[in-house]
Amino acid sequence: AQKVTQAQTEISVVEKEDVTLDCVYETRDTTYYLFWYKQPPSGELVFLIRRNSFDEQNEISGRYSWNFQKSTSSFNFTITASQVVDSAVYFCALIKLTSSNTGKLIFGQGTTLQVKP
Amino acid sequence: DGGITQSPKYLFRKEGQNVTLSCEQNLNHDAMYWYRQDPGQGLRLIYYSQIVNDFQKGDIAEGYSVSREKKESFPLTVTSAQKNPTAFYLCASSIVRSGANVLTFGAGSRLTVL
Numbered sequence: 001a002q003k004v005t006q007a008q009t010e011i012s013v014v015e016k017e018d019v020t021l022d023c024v025y026e027t028r029d030t031t032y033y034l035f036w037y038k039q040p041p042s043g044e045l046v047f048l049i050r051r052n053s054f055d056e057q058n059e060i061s062g063r064y065s066w067n068f069q070k071s072t073s074s075f076n077f078t079i080t081a082s083q084v085v086d087s088a089v090y091f092c093a094l095i096k097l098t099s100s101n102t103g104k105l106i107f108g109q110g111t112t113l114q115v116k117p
Numbered sequence: 118d119g120g121i122t123q124s125p126k127y128l129f130r131k132e133g134q135n136v137t138l139s140c141e142q143n144l145n146h147d148a149m150y151w152y153r154q155d156p157g158q159g160l161r162l163i164y165y166s167q168i169v170n171d172f173q174k175g176d177i178a179e180g181y182s183v184s185r186e187k188k189e190s191f192p193l194t195v196t197s198a199q200k201n202p203t204a205f206y207l208c209a210s211s212i213v214r215s216g217a218n219v220l221t222f223g224a225g226s227r228l229t230v231l
Binding site: 035107 | 121157158159160161162165175205207209217219220221222223224225
């Protein structure tokens with residue numbers, strides 16, 4: 001069975017601190033995709049990144065970086081020099097590449113990040 | 118601007134009443150989805166549709182119904198059979214192709230059953 005676990009329910013940091021959101025996944029498939037989405041207080045989920053199972057290169061986008069390690073089945077997300085605008089709920093998700101049902105994402109429980117000024 | 122519009126944003130209903138949530142997209146996406154979000158449980162798929170006049174059950178379809186008469190529209194009806202309907206409902210859409218497509222989400226509808 002496929003599963004995504006975000007063990008951190010809530011994280012609170014002070015602005016300018018670095019913060020890492022953990023994501024651990026379970027799948028028996030060799031081909032799959034992993035995602036991170038951000039849900040600000042307005043409600044809609046905003047796509048941050050998609051990574052396929054064959055690409056273990058770490059990715060950096062501005063203050064955001066992602067560390068994908070197949071050996072530990074983890075896809076962690078780090079925000080450097082956090083800002084108040086980063087306050088949101090962050091979801092990690094998993095999908096099988098070979099599935100015809102491309103929207104059947106399996107979401108983690110989400111991590112609520114609060115960045116205090 | 119292209120996007121997904123969900124309405125109403127907030128909805129209050131009495132127990133036993135059916136309610137319909139609207140979802141409209143102007144992204145020309147073929148696929149549309151409905152997710153339910155409960156605190157601490159992430160998002161769970163209710164229904165999805167990859168083409169007009171066709172839709173499939175997701176993981177928690179019981180007590181819900183949908184229709185897909187137009188490409189742009191995918192309304193969700195929460196029926197009286199849904200035992201715990203109070204939740205945040207998110208509609209999404211995507212293109213359809215092999216591989217993992219990125220979903221675009223609406224701003225959600227919060228349903229409270231009194």
